[in-house]
Amino acid sequence: MAELRFAHAINRALAECMEEDPTVFLFGEDIAEAGGPFGVTRGLHERFGQDRIRDTPISEAAMANAAVGAALTGLKPVLEIMFMDFMTLTMDALVNQAAKARFMFGGQTSVPMVVRTPHGGGISAGPQHSQCLEAWFAHIPGLKVICPSNPADAYGLLKSAIYDSDPVVFVENKALYAMKGEVPDDAGPIPIGKARLVRQGTDVTVVSYGATVQRVERAAKTLANEGIEIEVLDLRSIQPWDEAAVLESLKRTHRLLIVHEAVEAFGVGAEIAARMANIGFDELDAPIVRIGAPFVPVPFAPILEEQYQPQADDVVAAVRELCA
Structure with missing residues (x-):
């Protein structure tokens, strides 16, 4: 049993999935050397290299569309959107493309992608960096939406999200990143949809x-x-x-x-x-x-x-x- 911060539990889940599956890769704004705005991906760039941890320009729409394309061709992208407020710029890719692909192609293809994004207040980030928009995405058939409350669940649910064959929006409350909690050394995925x-x-x-x-x-x-x-x-x-x-x-x-x-x-x-x-x-x-x-x-x-x-x-x- 290890005591981990919420952010470190997510980092561990990402690292393990990347070790287990070479098709998993991460990209987003400042997630490589900087480790993301909240340090969640810190250390992964040195461990897995530029090919699998990629910084992107500030263009959430382009990033989301690239993730959909990568997922449709057999990769498992994990995209980080810096604040959930900026998910507004990903709506076409997620709502009209990722969520509809399995249905429109008669079940012949899937979009195994994860979008990680922090929501919520607690750090005085103001009205454009603190919104909780999870209900928007829960309204869309074809998307799954997860929001853990502790490090163990963050670890297990993120692994399930990455292994899932359909698009998942993984919501992380930014006020929880420093929260500590026990995560078993042999912890595995937690089923999606179970309270x-x-x-x-x-x-x-x-x-x-x-x-x-x-x-x-x-x-x-x-x-x-x-x-x-x-x-x-x-x-x-x-x-x-x-x-x-x-x-x-x-x-x-x-x-x-x-x-x-x-x-x-x-x-x-x-x-x-x-x-x-x-x-x-x-x-x-x-x-x-x-x-x-x-x-x-x-x-x-x-x-x-x-x-x-x-x-x-x-x-x-x-x-x-x-x-x-």
């Missing part, structure tokens, strides 16, 4: 993913002191998401709260709430509640950014209201 039961409880099911999982865990400790036991589920995979696990938890608690850092409106929480209101209606003893960011751009000032993001206190207040 993780973080904490058992009887009173309220709280579903989350990414950085907000840690805030939900803090809220759980506060609530436990009041005699309220929440069951915490970490989605890990947003598309596909583990509908069965959420329903099973709802059957135990009969109340549901969904928490994510992304804007609440039209988000991942809305999809989960709609499905559970349908297939889990008979299990509900209270309305489903969502917590997300308000419908405004991410503020730059640290004090405003903290108020903008869902916090543990928001979870505590919502659970108390549900239980009341």
